[in-house]
Amino acid sequence: MTLLRLMIRRHRALIGCWSVLLIGLSATASAYQSTYPTLQQRLVAVALAQHNAATTMLYGNLPDPGAPAQMFGWEIGAIATILTAIMAVVVAVALTRTAEDDGTLEVVRSCGVGPRAPLLSGFAVLALVTAVLTVGCTIGAGLDTGRVDGITWSGAAAFGSSVGLTFLLFALLTAVVAQVMPTAGGARLLGFAAVGAAFGIRSIADTQHIAWANWLSPLGLRATVRPFTDNRWWVLATYLIVAAATAWLAATLQGRREYRAGLLGRPSRRPSRLNISSSLGLAVRLARSTLVVWTVAVAGIGTLFAVMGSGVVEQSQTSDVGGFLGAQLGAGDPVAGYFGYCGTVVGIVVSSFAVLSMLRSRHDEADGRTDQVLASGARRWAPLAAQVAVTAAGTATVLIATGALSAVVAPSVIDGTDVAARSFSYIAGQWPAAMAMAGWTAMLVGRWPRLSPLAWVPLVASATFALLGQLLGVPRSIRDLGIFQHIPDVAAPSPDVQGILVLLAAATVTTLLGVLGVTRRDIVTGR
Structure with missing residues (x-):
């Protein structure tokens, strides 16, 4: 070859x-x-x-x-x-x-x-x-x-x-x-x-x-x-x-x-003692700098989209908005539609972070670092479970920070009802979607590590359904299989939380399958 x-x-x-x-x-x-x-x-x-x-x-x-x-x-x-x-x-x-x-x-x-x-x-x-x-x-x-x-x-x-x-x-x-x-x-x-x-x-x-x-x-x-x-x-x-x-x-x-x-x-660093007492502590220590970068970047992107929504919402209140944004806004309240679109974009980005974070377990195993952790007496499932916990906390941190900043800025530029609440909920509400992607990736890494590149398939498919599904004429029943457009409108009389519960259940089941699966196979080093 x-x-x-x-x-x-x-x-x-x-x-x-x-x-x-x-x-x-x-x-x-x-x-x-x-x-x-x-x-x-x-x-x-x-x-x-x-x-x-x-x-x-x-x-x-x-x-x-x-x-x-x-x-x-x-x-x-x-x-x-x-x-x-x-x-x-x-x-x-x-x-x-x-x-x-x-x-x-x-x-x-x-x-x-x-x-x-x-x-x-x-x-x-x-x-x-x-x-x-x-x-x-x-x-x-x-x-x-x-x-x-x-x-x-x-x-x-x-x-x-x-x-x-x-x-x-x-x-x-x-x-x-x-x-x-x-x-x-x-x-x-x-x-x-x-x-x-x-x-x-x-x-x-x-x-x-x-x-x-x-x-x-x-x-x-x-x-x-x-x-x-x-x-x-x-x-x-x-x-x-x-x-x-x-x-x-x-x-x-x-x-x-x-x-x-x-x-x-490479920047020179003074030698220091790394006081780590658990797999979770090690995962947190290794992920903290990456989490800071992602939080700042995603918060900036989310706030930028919130600020840019004034003209789109105003146009949709006075006339039809067509094209790509028109498909995202839908036929309902334009404020809810726009923040739903912002939440979808942020959800796609944060879900990418979740996949990358979980794939780190696969890279650690292939590079031999997982063997070193297990040699210290850690349980077989501990490194993967620790990475899931860090991913869950990291995605929550990014989404809450982004939603909070957007909720502070959005009411000053967008007129409408419940602007702050909708801005925060549509962004922070993407956490179940991010965890569904983390659970799917954990299942592949835990049970079938060689298939871990397939972790990106649901993310790409869901992003395509969310952003292009209506423009491409994809049936609604197929688009609903995506993970990003199930956030309820908190200002609605009776918000539907069924989609969120399904995503959380899927995340829990796939995570457990992955954590249990890693205990039933050999640790694989090398690529």
Whole structure:
């Protein structure tokens, strides 16, 4: 098996799930035609979108005349490129530094593989993923040619190329970061920081009408290409040159650092005694810094969404809101609908944290750390149970902090009834969903550790049902199988808590199966 095939095989689930989600997003253009069937409805929606600072900050500037194709590229294009940037960071770190940190690359190089071959093979995989995203998103959008006003195959190609090239730019930028940072975790964190900085630059460029500033941000690529409006192909060619220069820089830096090290050295720490008396104490000690980062980041994201809801709620109170946000708001109270959407977004992010936290047990077992804990006299089930407890407390901390901050800020910018209570409950109420994902992951890690990558499948499926189910015409009975949209409205006369109880029951059963399962199998070291 060649190194390229090995990389694809090892990361096929990660790449496949993200690609399906992004390609699915590109197939939602028809919803914009049906939502605004008349010119008058579209003109009202376009005017509100163009003069609302919050939507401009999130999606960018909506070009005139605001045809359904342009609204699709404006709204779905913004969401797709942000998700693409996140995917690029995760995939690029997995292809470059993770293999070094876990020892896999050392095994590969012992077979006679040259020192530059792993990075070049990683570049080849990134180029292949770029091609898949470009072609997939082009076909997804182009299939609505003739059925949606403004959709053409050339515009769809520009849209798909923007998504694919956004992935390539962020992936190669992360590859450069991976040569600088001393660990894969540090590279991933700095890569996400770069995504945040790119979003900030793009937001300032659009809200302050500084068009040239979009050239400084990969997330501004969509605004400079202008799919379904101008289709500026020369912009794509320019960014391809930038991508080639970034790849050259990453390859150059790789040749100037030591194996399993970065150009920046690890921070020096004074030796100190680690007073740990239980598996739970060890899990808490190891997770505390990660929990702080996640809490701050998610609280910021949740509050940002709450602040941005004023224009959407106001528009929905006076006229119909179509497209992606219209599908999220539903036909009920717009305040409840918007905070339900915010809660869904936060729930997806926190559930990802829950899955990553539980997969740490699998990594500890494969790397031999679980053996060391068990050698101290701990019970076989204790490490996994401790990780479940830490995950439960960590997700609760993140959600409560995010909900509380949102409840403080939201009433000052959104008019409506029970704004603070709804803001808090729709976010904090995602804890059962996060625990359902933690329990599912614990069951896989405890009973079938080799199947642990499947932990992401319910999360991706539930996120797709929640965000795209209505736009894609998925039946309600199927969408209800997802875990994120079962939070009751606390302001309703009789809130329905049946969904929450089902999620908690599922979390309890799967967690017990995982904890019991780990006592009935051998501890597996190595990958």
